Amino acid sequence: MEYNYNEIESRWQKAWREQGVYRTEEVEGRPHYYVLDMFPYPSGAGLHVGHPLGYIASDIYSRYKRLRGYNVLHPMGYDAYGLPAEQYAIQTGQHPAITTEQNIARYREQLDKIGFSFDWDREVRTCDPQYYKWTQWTFIQLFNHYYDEEQRKARPISELVSRLEGTEEWQRMTEGERQDYLMGYRLAYLADIPVNWCAELGTVLANDEVVGGLSVRGGHPVERKLMRQWSLRITAYAQRLVDGLEQVDWTDSLKEIQRNWIGRSEGAAVWFPVDDSQKFEIFTTRPDTIFGVTFMVLCPEHEMISQITTLEHREEVEQYVAWAKNRSERERQAEVKKVSGVFTGAYAINPLTEEKIPIWVSEYVLAGYGTGAIMAVPAHDSRDFAFARHFGLPIRQVVAPEKDAVSDPATWEESLDSKTGYSVNSGFVSGMKVKDAMAAVIDKIEEMGIGHRTVNYRLRDAIFSRQRYWGEPFPVYYKEGRPQMLPEECLPLELPEVGDFKPTATGEPPLGHAKVWAWDEQNRRVVETEKIDNKTVFPLELSTMPGFAGSSGYYLRYMDPRNDEAYFSKEAVGYWQNVDLYVGGAEHGTGHLIYARFWNKFLFDIGLAVKDEPFQKLINQGMIQGRSNFVYRSKQDNNLYISKGLIKNMADVTPIHVDINIVDNDVLDLERFKTWRPEFAEARFELEEGRYVCGWEIEKMSKSMFNVQNPDDLVARYGADTLRLYEMFLGPVEQAKPWDTGGIEGVHRFLKKLWKLYDYYLNNQNTQSNQNADLKVLHQTIKKITDDIERFSFNTSVSTFMICCNTLTDLRCASPEVLKPLLVLLAPFAPHIAEELWHRMGETTSVCTARWPECDEQYLVEDTVKYPVQFNGKMRFTLDLPAAATQQEAVEAVLAAPESAKWLGGKEPKKVIFVPKKIINIVC
């Protein structure tokens, strides 16, 4: 029988679907396990071979856990809202709902062909009203809660109100003032804040969506702009987000990325008086250097500037502030090393020395961090140092590496930023170690009542509005200019149809194009009127939520995806708890993975989620890069293409990307090249040994480089099982690697050999094999495969299968006791072939529901001749020798062992290698 993978695979995929083998229900009494993939954005390009890498790994683990008797939740869905889907829709001129639907269908078709064990009954789509109802619901809860610093958790805003009600200040406020005041506490709040405005995309972006002053999506310039926006007070959770990292099983590098992003730093807040009536607060991590302050710097946005600037400096300062505000993010970041600033004419008083210190304004002080004002200590901060040098401000040394190592800062080439050493020229802390001086200065400041110990975070609140169409509408309307939440019973607030969904350059959201988009408060519904009277009919919020809104809680919804009464039932979350294993790219480290942790912690605080952390273990799959091929066109002759080996000088040729589908093993298919594109129809070639050899390079996988490997093509050519095994065989899942189909033949060959092995058994059932040897191979394989899967080393698993198959073939294995359990081991990796052979061996139930074989230790311990049985003509023994055994004793013990006689056949060993304590190696 031929191994007809295409027929086998489609037949079993159909059967599994019809039998619903992957449907999951909450069953008491069985251990449960939740394996989750980061759900994909259904973009227009379809899946490429990089996408399934993580899905295959998680699928192997899910299937393994099932075979081990676990009740496994392994769902899949689509992150269908957000910028990429909308950009694609704009490019193709179609409505995003239609293109999204098409893209999802394409993704699903591609995913189905690879044979994943997803429970599709639990599919969620973030753009489905039944799903985003709960995204909107969570937003309302965020709005109605604040973060209680004492309890370190979210509490209803009503608790804050009842605490405030006793105060005189509260009683004096009007209702509007009270609302404005509470807005400063709500976890979802509306405020005028500096945002990343991207004119090209027509929307604001979160910090993680901007890199180097350009939008991650599309690479468009981003500018800073003050806009009234919804934000999530994620900063309230900064400390818990740092602390929670201790509890999860993630890589150290990803934890470190998150720690850096949150950017916790300890220090002090200190008030510096300007005169009797004015003062401003600064933040510093180096309170010990307060005696070295020679100037102060405010950020250009600082509200004190206009009040303190003296008349003679006013014009200059105003010019500077205006200039700084008009600079784009990119300009500012590109010129970080350029020093700029202006003197205000005002002076602050150093509270410890009573010195008068000039106050400057410079954009090197950022508005968003600390208080937007600093005390500058040029001797011990490189940025202050550069500023002082540029403007000729004094530099005073207050820290020295050794107690007497004081020198003239005028001779320094750089500042002394190190926190080791001793304080000098520093009043009452002189002579102390830096660490002690820090504590002493803070104590003094607290005692004087002019400051306190504090912690600052680099993390900013997450801007939550997008001036876009394709996203969740806010369940918000405006009454007297103040936001009101829709009643929860009225959710979901569905996204309306609009004629024109394109973004606008002015920041006017596309939802403004909807004629019917208003809220009738009394009748509790969206109304079809253009007349907003602000008495019974009120305007709705026109922004939509960002991409991360829908993806922040989807893993919880999978637990109970069709629930219409609640986000998810208490029973479902009580059963599944949280995600045991999460697989996805590390590029989400500072975005999704932070937001989702925040979202989960909030739901935990309000009693919905039952675990503080959403993702217990996390594996980051590496990115798969593309391998591009090039042809080389002669610069003299536009129709002449020179084979790579014949090029004398690369300057004489132009490399041109060529579609990898018309290249095989770097050899170009000349006829297909000529018909590939019209400009190559007249091509002539300079061949080496009759072939045209292409050049290659590792690049990002992209359509424009013609290096996209589509999984469908490989499935058609080799089968899904080969693709699955090969993606695992490429190397460790976590590692980034270029896609290279060069080795896929080897994996495919293995499956063909495996097929033959079973074919041999099925045709020769009466023959005998050395069952003891067969069992030894089986149990060694069970042990190795089980260990490999547990530590996510799937590439070595594939090698183990290959060795096992070769050895059993050599042994002419005819033992069903060996061949059947082997199929169970193989089922997570190559489910289709395993299922087919399983049935051919007479089984009637699915191999997906079999029991994982247990390793019988007796086949392992007796001797430890390792794989392969013939190990390059060597044998290895592991003996329990006394630690002090001499080589002579060890060799005698080995030669006395029955295995030795078998292997050496009475002859003397060629060589004996002795390793103290454990190992003896004998070369036969």
Place this chain on the structure above:
RNA sequence: GCGGACAUGGCGUAAUCGGUAGCCGCGCCAGACUUAGGAUCUGGUUCCGCGAGGAGUGGGGGUUCGAGUCCCCCUGUCCGCACCA
């Protein structure tokens, strides 16, 4: 600049606890079967050397009976952050 990770044959990689370095696969070489081979099978393949033998895990040092693995320094590559006081 700060933080993190990594570095092994021609290539992808393996070596799980500090104990044979190079498993498995690709590629390559030789052979078998074949009208044929881009099918299949067998053997070989770290480097130098005809050989005995020697060298060898980016470079240098250290710990150890023993180091790819642990420690220090350097070089290179990749990733994250980047005027965060």
